[in-house]
Amino acid sequence: MEVDALLRPVLHLVTLTPGQVLFEAGHAVSWVYFPVTAQVDELLPSSPGTPLVLRQVGARAMAGSCVMGDALAPRTARVSQAGEAYRMAYDDFSRALDQVPAFRELVLQDAAPALVVAAIQIPQAD
Numbered sequence: 001m002e003v004d005a006l007l008r009p010v011l012h013l014v015t016l017t018p019g020q021v022l023f024e025a026g027h028a029v030s031w032v033y034f035p036v037t038a039q040v041d042e043l044l045p046s047s048p049g050t051p052l053v054l055r056q057v058g059a060r061a062m063a064g065s066c067v068m069g070d071a072l073a074p075r076t077a078r079v080s081q082a083g084e085a086y087r088m089a090y091d092d093f094s095r096a097l098d099q100v101p102a103f104r105e106l107v108l109q110d111a112a113p114a115l116v117v118a119a120i121q122i123p124q125a126d
Contacts, residue, residue: 006092006099006100007096010088010089011034011087012086012087012088016033016040016079016084018081019078021079022077022078022079023076025044025075026073027073028073029072030090032087033087035083035085036085038085039080040078040085041080043075043077071094
């Protein structure tokens with residue numbers, strides 16, 4: 001099965017808003033996000049309660065890659081800049097990892113999200 005055939009029907013363009021929590025540490029993950037114009041912070045808890053930004057995810061990155069193989073999020077992801085992202089159900093993401101070696105290889109690479117989007121030829125917002 002090709003990456004394009006599997007991903008095109010299950011990726012949906014959504015609008016993300018600042019402060020929106022995409023997933024929370026220790027909770028089940030429902031969606032994996034491929035930001036196009038939005039920016040997402042992946043956060044680690046710290047004392048005295050102000051989370052540390054582990055990484056910032058923007059265009060050409062993926063929020064939710066940290067959940068590969070586990071449906072529980074090891075950290076929290078919160079939108080820091082409004083914009084659009086492609087959203088994929090976690091079950092579809094997991095199925096694609098299992099069924100499509102080319103997709104799994106793309107996800108394991110640093111440039112995976114950009115390559116995934118390019119592979120299915122979805123135009124990215126300017």
